[in-house]
Amino acid sequence: MGKYKAGKETKGKIYEASKALFYEYGYTNTTCLKIAKASGANVGLINYYFGSKGGLGLDVYNEFMSAIKTQVKEKLDAKQIQADLLLQTAVEMRMLNYNMRTNKNFSRFYYDILNENVVYKQHTVMTDYYRNLAESCDLHYSEFEICFITYTNFGASAATNLAYDAGLIDCSSRDFVNASLNQLLSSMRLDQNIIKQVIDESYEIEKQIDLRIDKNFVVL
Structure with missing residues (x-):
């Protein structure tokens, strides 16, 4: 013992x-x-x-991504805001985008593990999240389709965030995250009316809650 x-x-x-x-x-x-x-x-x-060091990096990534989901849910409950999993996920993406723009320590780590292919070598919690999201929308995807959506969005996220931070994408932070949400939800083949509703409602919710990633990836 x-x-x-x-x-x-x-x-x-x-x-x-x-x-x-x-x-x-x-x-x-x-x-x-x-x-x-x-x-x-x-x-x-x-x-x-x-x-490996990659295993450590992935564990850290999985932990703060799970913590973001937990904190968003708690903050929604505290404000008595009703949100299904689809809307909650959109709010999480907005919180993630905000911290990418405002916390350079966090964004550097995020870019590093994407650029070094850490998230592409082992299972991440994001595959589980997208699977649950698809099921909540009554989308009956195969495991291949779930993995394809997951890693397509990983790649798109890395490329678009780097391009945005380099000034190659000229738009507001709000327009950027709206486009990111549209890309993810469109890749899941959701109806455009539903996508627009989720984007609009999640923006209104974003104005009511605050979430930040602090030192050592503590989510507050």
Whole structure:
């Protein structure tokens, strides 16, 4: 039992150290040696517990994406705002877009793991989210179709966000996230009237709640 507890504590220290370093320096500039030094653990234990630095990066990504969903739901409930899963997802995307524009530590990490193909090598929570979203809309997609939607939107998100931040897409932040929502929901083959309603309603909700990603990817 003592050995198990020590191992769990070591794994936790590695994870927390990686979050702090990823947030401060980005994923690309954080090496396994830096994580080992910050956590006080042997560098070989990173692979033992997480498979690779990529496994750590993906765990951090999955954690804050799940936290965003949880926080949005709690904030909607606190405001007594009724929202089905489709509308809630649109609000989450707006919150994500806001933090991409305002938190450079967060956006750097996000770009890093996309550019280094971290999210394309292992399962992410986004596949589960899109599957649940499709089911909530009574869309009976195969596993192939769900994966295709997931990774198509990953690629589109990386490209369009980078182009927007570089000034190659000239529009307001609101127009940008509206276009992103339209792209995702259109790829799911939803009716255009439903898409317009979700975009309009999620914008009104966005004005009523606040969500930010703070130091070490803490979602507040």
